[in-house]
Amino acid sequence: MPADxxxxxxxxxxGAAVPFAHAAEPLRRHVGERTLWFAPWAGGDLDAYTGFVAEALENVLGPLDVRGLHREPDPAATIRDADPDRETVFVGGGNTFRLRRRTGDNGVLDALKAREDLRYAGASAGSNLACPTIMTTNDMPIVDPGGYDAVGRIPVQINPHYLDPDPHSTHRGETRQQRIEEFHEENAVAVVGLREGAWLLHSDDTLTLDGYTARLFRRGHEPVELPAGTDLTWLLATPTS
Amino acid sequence: MPADxxxxxxxxxxGAAVPFAHAAEPLRRHVGERTLWFAPWAGGDLDAYTGFVAEALENVLGPLDVRGLHREPDPAATIRDADPDRETVFVGGGNTFRLRRRTGDNGVLDALKAREDLRYAGASAGSNLACPTIMTTNDMPIVDPGGYDAVGRIPVQINPHYLDPDPHSTHRGETRQQRIEEFHEENAVAVVGLREGAWLLHSDDTLTLDGYTARLFRRGHEPVELPAGTDLTWLLATPTS
Structure with missing residues (x-):
C-alpha cells in the first residue's frame, strides 16, 4: 500500500493570513517528528523559498527538521535512500513546467516514482507533480518541461487554485472550467478543481477532500460541487469513468 | 522582406459585441480580395469553428473566400503552394498546445516557417504561434505540443488576452504579470501583453500596436504601458534587450 x-x-x-494555519492537524499527522525534505525547484530563489516554507511550517507546527533537497550533493540518491519511517518529502509550488524540467534532469522525478512507500506532501505545482501528468497546471510554459508524465501518487488530476468564473468580467479568455473541459476533449482522467485552502489526502487506499470545497470534472458528466470532508475513495477505482 | x-x-x-468590428480597416487591407486559408486546429470542432470565423469576418468585411485548411488533402502542401499575391493564412484561437501539436504533426508548422512571404493573420493561439515560441500562452497543456518552437513571424513574444490584476481579489494564484516575470527568469525575449482588442501589425519592417492598449515586459526593465498606436519598430532590432 502506498504511503500517505x-x-x-x-x-x-x-482571506486567511497565515500559511497552513488551517491545515495544522493533517500536517502534524503527516510530518510529525520526521525530517522534511523540501523540494523547491518550482521556485526562483531556491534557498529563500526553502527558508520561507520552513518558517511557515514551524510557525504552525513548532520546531521541525526541514532540509532543502536542492542542497544535497545528489538529491535523487537522497530520495532513493530515504527512511520511510523517519522522512517525508514536500514538493513546493511555483512554476510546474520548471519543476518538471528540473526534477526530470536531476533524477528526482524518477526517484519519487520509485518510492511510493515515502510520504509525499505537495502544494500547488507540487500537487500537480503528484498526479499522473502535469497537464492540469495553470502555469505558463516558461521552459520545455522535458515531458508531461509526473509522479502519479494519485490516479486523478488536480487543478490547484481552482477559480470560479467572475460573473462581472468582460474578459474573453477561457474560464478555468472551459480549460478543464478542453482537457477532457483530449484526456479521460477525472480532474479535481481544488479551490484555495482545499487539499486531498490519499491514505490507506482512501481519498478525502478537506480544508475547503472543490469541483469535480469527469469526462461526459456534469461538474459536481464537493463540500469539505467528501469521501472520494470511489474515484481511485474509476479515475477515467 | 517578410509579408505582413x-x-x-x-x-x-x-464590452464589444461584434467580433472584429473594431478591426475592419486593418483586416480589409490584410485580406482584401484574397483567398483566406483558415487554420482551425486550436479549436475543438474544426468545421464549426471555421464556419463561425468565416461568418464573423464576412459580417465585417463583406463576402470573402474563406476556406478551411483542415479540409485540404495535404494542408502543408497548400501552404507551400500558396500564391503570396492572392492568398493569406489566418490561424485561429483555442488551445495553443493542441494547435502546436497538430500543426507539427501535419507539417503546417514547417510549411509556415518556410513561407515568410505569405501574409499571416492570427488571433489568440494563432498569435502565439506567430512568435518565436509558444511559451507565453495562457492555455492549459492538455496535450504534449511536441515542441515549443513556433513560426517566428515576429522576434518578440505575445501574451494574448493580457489581464490586469484584480485589486479586490483574494486569489493567491500568480497574476499574469507574475507569470511573465517568471518567463523572464528563464528567457530573455521581450513580451507584449496584448489586452483584449489590441493587435500588432508587422509590416514593411515596422511593428505597430493598435486597437487597444498593451503592456510591454522586458527582462531587467520595469513594465511599460503602451497606448494604441505605439510604434514598436525599435523592438524588432533589440528583441532581447
Missing part, C-alpha cells in the same frame, strides 16, 4: 500523500491546492484559504 | 503579419489578442475589445 497530502496534496494542497495552496497554502491558505481565501 | 496581423496578430490579434482576440476578436474584440472589452
Amino acid at each position: 500523500a497530502l496534496l494542497f491546492s495552496n497554502s491558505r484559504p481565501p | 503579419a496581423l496578430l490579434f489578442s482576440n476578436s474584440r475589445p472589452p
Whole structure:
C-alpha cells in the first residue's frame, strides 16, 4: 500500500493570513517528528523559498527538521535512500513546467516514482507533480518541461487554485472550467478543481477532500460541487469513468 | 522582406459585441480580395469553428473566400503552394498546445516557417504561434505540443488576452504579470501583453500596436504601458534587450 500523500491546492484559504494555519492537524499527522525534505525547484530563489516554507511550517507546527533537497550533493540518491519511517518529502509550488524540467534532469522525478512507500506532501505545482501528468497546471510554459508524465501518487488530476468564473468580467479568455473541459476533449482522467485552502489526502487506499470545497470534472458528466470532508475513495477505482 | 503579419489578442475589445468590428480597416487591407486559408486546429470542432470565423469576418468585411485548411488533402502542401499575391493564412484561437501539436504533426508548422512571404493573420493561439515560441500562452497543456518552437513571424513574444490584476481579489494564484516575470527568469525575449482588442501589425519592417492598449515586459526593465498606436519598430532590432 502506498504511503500517505497530502496534496494542497495552496497554502491558505481565501482571506486567511497565515500559511497552513488551517491545515495544522493533517500536517502534524503527516510530518510529525520526521525530517522534511523540501523540494523547491518550482521556485526562483531556491534557498529563500526553502527558508520561507520552513518558517511557515514551524510557525504552525513548532520546531521541525526541514532540509532543502536542492542542497544535497545528489538529491535523487537522497530520495532513493530515504527512511520511510523517519522522512517525508514536500514538493513546493511555483512554476510546474520548471519543476518538471528540473526534477526530470536531476533524477528526482524518477526517484519519487520509485518510492511510493515515502510520504509525499505537495502544494500547488507540487500537487500537480503528484498526479499522473502535469497537464492540469495553470502555469505558463516558461521552459520545455522535458515531458508531461509526473509522479502519479494519485490516479486523478488536480487543478490547484481552482477559480470560479467572475460573473462581472468582460474578459474573453477561457474560464478555468472551459480549460478543464478542453482537457477532457483530449484526456479521460477525472480532474479535481481544488479551490484555495482545499487539499486531498490519499491514505490507506482512501481519498478525502478537506480544508475547503472543490469541483469535480469527469469526462461526459456534469461538474459536481464537493463540500469539505467528501469521501472520494470511489474515484481511485474509476479515475477515467 | 517578410509579408505582413496581423496578430490579434482576440476578436474584440472589452464590452464589444461584434467580433472584429473594431478591426475592419486593418483586416480589409490584410485580406482584401484574397483567398483566406483558415487554420482551425486550436479549436475543438474544426468545421464549426471555421464556419463561425468565416461568418464573423464576412459580417465585417463583406463576402470573402474563406476556406478551411483542415479540409485540404495535404494542408502543408497548400501552404507551400500558396500564391503570396492572392492568398493569406489566418490561424485561429483555442488551445495553443493542441494547435502546436497538430500543426507539427501535419507539417503546417514547417510549411509556415518556410513561407515568410505569405501574409499571416492570427488571433489568440494563432498569435502565439506567430512568435518565436509558444511559451507565453495562457492555455492549459492538455496535450504534449511536441515542441515549443513556433513560426517566428515576429522576434518578440505575445501574451494574448493580457489581464490586469484584480485589486479586490483574494486569489493567491500568480497574476499574469507574475507569470511573465517568471518567463523572464528563464528567457530573455521581450513580451507584449496584448489586452483584449489590441493587435500588432508587422509590416514593411515596422511593428505597430493598435486597437487597444498593451503592456510591454522586458527582462531587467520595469513594465511599460503602451497606448494604441505605439510604434514598436525599435523592438524588432533589440528583441532581447
